[in-house]
Amino acid sequence: MAPTLGEIADRLSARLTGGDPGTPVSGVAPFDRAGPGEITCAASAKLLARVSGSRAEAVIVGPGAGPSAVPLLVVGNPLLTFARAIALFHRPPAPEPGISPHAVVGQGFVHGEDLFVAPGVVIGKGVRVGDRVTLLPNVVLGDGVVLGDDVTIHPQACVLWGCTLGSRVVIHAGAVIGADGFGFAGEAGKLHKIPQTGVVTLGDDVEIGANNTIDRATFGATAIGNGVKTDNLVHVAHNVTVGDDTVLIAQCGISGGTVIGKNCVLAGQAGVAGHLTIGDFVMVGPQSGVGKDLAAGQVVTGSPVMPHRIWLRVQRLVEKLPELARTLRNLEKRVKNLEGGDGQHP
Amino acid sequence: MAPTLGEIADRLSARLTGGDPGTPVSGVAPFDRAGPGEITCAASAKLLARVSGSRAEAVIVGPGAGPSAVPLLVVGNPLLTFARAIALFHRPPAPEPGISPHAVVGQGFVHGEDLFVAPGVVIGKGVRVGDRVTLLPNVVLGDGVVLGDDVTIHPQACVLWGCTLGSRVVIHAGAVIGADGFGFAGEAGKLHKIPQTGVVTLGDDVEIGANNTIDRATFGATAIGNGVKTDNLVHVAHNVTVGDDTVLIAQCGISGGTVIGKNCVLAGQAGVAGHLTIGDFVMVGPQSGVGKDLAAGQVVTGSPVMPHRIWLRVQRLVEKLPELARTLRNLEKRVKNLEGGDGQHP
């Protein structure tokens, strides 16, 4: 039975204006594709201006939206509400709880309710996991790993010995949690391994992207705070600390021992050198290189980074360097003329 | 039985000049290593100039090559012909068709002829694959995945629920097709997941490099066109469209919602921001950062990008910035002198 518009409004704590609460809703769709029976969202000013042209059954909007011929679902945070609306209709494949006979489970495994272990999963010794844990095909958990409740680990990811994950953590496919940190001692041109004795700890509500590499600490822990989200192919070196709710976009990398604050955003392909301290709410632009400490709240871009507002002007000038150089050479000649020109004045 | 030079010429549709068609050919080799019994290729002007010094049994050349003491195999496209010549002799390990008893196959699996499923493969429910499909060890296919004919998936790659691949697709080891797109809605400093309901579609003749990450769409599909080739460690975000025959070189990344045209080349470690439109036949240089739309046929380099011909001049000047700054300071002094010098003139 499709839910009605009124029921949806209730579920989303939205105020419905202008629609028939009894209309059945079949799903959600992006703004440009939503049609009859579907609800969509206008979270940006750009889309808000186009609401009256929408063919959707209703549009989720913020409190500031004007009246519209199209029914509105008015809420405080349209994008978040849209996320919840999608979740009402989206049913990704959900396996039945149980441990596959094709999985291998080590001694001393302790688990909560509603565990799912897929074929090909290999669980080491002394692993403890909470309720509603889902381990998808070919996942590997090393000895002594601890997972909280509601953890999902996607195919072919691994969490190596001693690492611990909080609750509501998602690890995407192919991610490696707890490989050795990259530590070596040099002697006469040869490198000798420094044993990496520490672990990785992930807080609650962490989501780690596909094919990430989060290395274990030399001592202690590489510590990823609560609510941290990483995109794909992100590298976090040994002994890094990442503060709560920080976001690491695809292909960025953080070198060993660096401390990143809370609520930071590192854009795609950015890099941070080792043993630095980055404050809270710092934003680092794409492909930027951070080689020094950054105080809280800074917005920086460039390789190496500079304040973003300066970078905006710099990058326009870089393209004009040939012109600037030409002007400079021309000016040099004219000054030489002026200098040499003294003799011509009577 | 080794094929003869004449047989090879026939198989490659090449015109043999100067050699004995009855000579047996034992294999192919690169230009500098090819010896008696081997054929090689001179596709570049540089190698063409050295053909007479080759010890090879015959050299594959283009129609413009001059006469030579070394036998020639004259063709329209030497490199393509060389690729075919290699294929005549190269026999990579090819497993016998069959489903390993160490694989796990879900309900409703439908497949064509000559299927090979290696040990450790896990196939979800309702998967459909064509003829001559090869799934190497520990590959994972999610529920509802569809593969065309002649698809090869290398070890430890995964194709997650609902994704579809065309025919003659190769997925290299460790690649992740269909992890969730990186979409979150913020609320009071916390990020809440936007369910990613879409899939990934790969066209025909696509080759995806090792440890790539191609994310599923929020809605609809992340769409990779026919003939697209990606190198290793490439990231393609949710809802990206990549046009036919485009090439993505190692470690490049494309952010969410961007549309890349046909026959483009993104060089290594390049990055493209989200929600952009890149025309056909665009070339982006290595480590470049694209932050704006690009019209068809543009050749750009830099971070951020500029026309390549400008970048060539800019990058030479960047190294000379200290010199330019010195000239500028010197000039400033001289101008000051000239300005102040008025009083010194009688």
Next chain:
Amino acid sequence: MAPTLGEIADRLSARLTGGDPGTPVSGVAPFDRAGPGEITCAASAKLLARVSGSRAEAVIVGPGAGPSAVPLLVVGNPLLTFARAIALFHRPPAPEPGISPHAVVGQGFVHGEDLFVAPGVVIGKGVRVGDRVTLLPNVVLGDGVVLGDDVTIHPQACVLWGCTLGSRVVIHAGAVIGADGFGFAGEAGKLHKIPQTGVVTLGDDVEIGANNTIDRATFGATAIGNGVKTDNLVHVAHNVTVGDDTVLIAQCGISGGTVIGKNCVLAGQAGVAGHLTIGDFVMVGPQSGVGKDLAAGQVVTGSPVMPHRIWLRVQRLVEKLPELARTLRNLEKRVKNLEGGDGQHP
């Protein structure tokens, strides 16, 4: 039984000054956390200056360290000795030798003593491995792979057909050794695969980071020398040669056919173009782009690279470009005034 300080000094060939050789030692710890019973290390001048404030039982120092109230373990190479000290106490999970019944081993498998094969491992035909080889869960070895002695391959890494590894090699989780090189021949806008017939060879004492991709050669071998260490997410293309004891830091990439010398360091996110020759002892800075040959001993940074000492000055000026441009425009006006001012002079 905890070893005594005297025993530790013997094991490390260190000269103990000022401590009781009979004191039991419980472990090692980083400088700032080491307390009673623990030994630590002061390898840098910065830490050396703080030795007298350490609460550690003893501090490993170099020969130049002054006298101290805290017991010292004086050695030639403090960091290397610290690495050895850690190894005395660190016992990572070590599985009992044996082949898991959940592994699949191909025909003709030849192995030495103390082999461990974990569940989920898949070994192809004709594989030969030495003594004390450890294959962790879900590792895949292709047909004809050869491993030396004391090789450890971490979960979900794969070594594909024909590749060979020396002794004391460590492959971290998710690494792909021997995927096809990225070689295609173009014809009328379509790309056709050039078969990749070669292999990858890794020397002795090589350590390959998590989720690396080291591609097989078109012909011959992609050759990684003895003692090479790679960090995570590193890409090495087909036919690359990496000299002995070279270090490739996280997320760097090397394009096809390039030859890197011995004892080089490529910093994080650096990239090297194809078919170049980089001499021994070259250092390439982070995020740098190498587009030309580099003679031995060069230290370079930038994209594209320039000598590091020039880059240090350049990067300070980049941020000042707006100021330089302003000065230039101002100067232009002043020169114009001076030029036009002729008429004002009597």
